[in-house]
Amino acid sequence: MxxxxxxxxxxxxxxxxxxxxxxxxxxxxxxxxxxxxxxxxxxxxxxxxxxxxxxxxxxxxxxxxxxxxxxxxxxxxxxxxxxxxxxxxxxxxxxxxxxxxxxxxxxxxxxxxxxxxxxxxxxxxxxxxxxxxxxxxxxxxxxxxxxxxxxxxxxxxxxxxxxxxxxxxxxxxxxxxxxxxxxxxxxxxxxxxxxxxxxxxxxxxxxxxxxxxxxxxxxxxxxxxxxxxxxTRYADAESQVAWLNEAFRVTAAESAFDAVAWAKTVLRQLSEWSAAAGYFVGHIKLAVRTPAGLAKLSVTDTGAPPQADRAAARPVEYGYATINARVVCPPSTLDDAVRAAIAAADKAHRATSHGARPSSFRSAHRRYQPQRLAATG
Ligand SMILES: Nc1nc2c(ncn2[C@@H]2O[C@H](COP(=O)(O)OP(=O)(O)OP(=O)(O)O)[C@@H](O)[C@H]2O)c(=O)[nH]1
Ligand SMILES: [Mg+2]
Known part of the structure; x- marks a missing residue:
């Protein structure tokens, strides 16, 4: 069973x-x-x-x-x-x-x-x-x-x-x-x-x-x-969170870039931004899949340092980045912060991010309607 x-x-x-x-x-x-x-x-x-x-x-x-x-x-x-x-x-x-x-x-x-x-x-x-x-x-x-x-x-x-x-x-x-x-x-x-x-x-x-x-x-x-x-409180809480799931490609501006260091810079920037603005961070996580392995880092509190959970990814020519951010702030503010953090990391680590167009949303939790489970399921 x-x-x-x-x-x-x-x-x-x-x-x-x-x-x-x-x-x-x-x-x-x-x-x-x-x-x-x-x-x-x-x-x-x-x-x-x-x-x-x-x-x-x-x-x-x-x-x-x-x-x-x-x-x-x-x-x-x-x-x-x-x-x-x-x-x-x-x-x-x-x-x-x-x-x-x-x-x-x-x-x-x-x-x-x-x-x-x-x-x-x-x-x-x-x-x-x-x-x-x-x-x-x-x-x-x-x-x-x-x-x-x-x-x-x-x-x-x-x-x-x-x-x-x-x-x-x-x-x-x-x-x-x-x-x-x-x-x-x-x-x-x-x-x-x-x-x-x-x-x-x-x-x-x-x-x-x-x-x-x-x-x-x-x-x-x-x-x-x-x-x-x-x-109502539950729905209000969920609707306060700006939710971002964004995937894009990162390439080395020269021969190779350090994907772990790049990801750390993105998250450190976002963490510092959250602390300066006083925004509640639920979780910001960033993964970069590269030919050399996966880099994955998380920030789980406002102003907290990024924690590296996977760091087998340096140096590489390119990687595919996925960022998931859950922060209590206006969605457009989170978009601006993510854009700025990516630009700063690109500059610091000689990388170029392609097609990153952050578009945060609010997860409006509508009232639960009982779901029917199929009789033969
Ligand atoms: N020190 C320590 N860190 C942990 C432990 N478990 C998880 N973490 C870290 O906490 C962070 C968040 O962990 P996740 O497993 O992604 O948390 P989650 O609950 O799945 O997060 P969401 O899916 O965003 O809600 C990561 O950086 C983990 O490495 C633990 O036992 N000890
Ligand atoms: Mg999780």
Missing amino acids: ITLVPLSGFLGSGKTTTLISAAIAMQRTGRRVAVVTNDPGAGLVDTNLARGGLDEVAELAGGCLCRRLPDLAALLADADMAGKADVVLVEASGSCADLRNTVVRPLRERYRGRMTVAPLTAVVDPLRLAAFTRAAERCEPEPDLGYVFGRQLVEAELLAINKTDLIGDERTAKLEARLAADYPRAAVLPYSATTGVGLEELIRAWTRPNPALESQGAQVRAVRGEPKLDF
């Missing part, structure tokens, strides 16, 4: 890193694993990255998972029937909430006995959680994106505290205890997707049978007493 693992969690919390590390670890033990990425737009760094290490990768673009539920169900049926996978890891877009009601529950009901849906897992970045908590303690008004972050925690069946390598054992233990007390209905597991510490336990939590989650009664009990989603 196929197992679906639904991964939620805020922008930049480490969902894709988790999905790739976990898929590789599961494949080593003989499991056949497929992964599905999802985004309001197409052209994803995440899909690029996953395809670099895994065979079965599908992208559900052009809408949140709740809107693409029939397509997800079709993918799952195909993976199952064609024998391509026995575990499918699905990453939701990082500004998505309400997945338990709109995706997990309908799939459990529709495929009871034919598919296992693992606990809805919210990947939590402890530094982002600390930042939202500090703002709340200072009695600052809760930002709408903070509300979405909170909803992801409230509805999660498993809270996966990622990036524990950044906070150490003592802080991790305190956070684990706090989340267990604040969210008593969820399991809490600390791990690090990059070091692999705790990953085995996370995989075990996904793959061991959990009848308590599958029964109809449990589904009903889970939502009882839970504050209802304020859809």
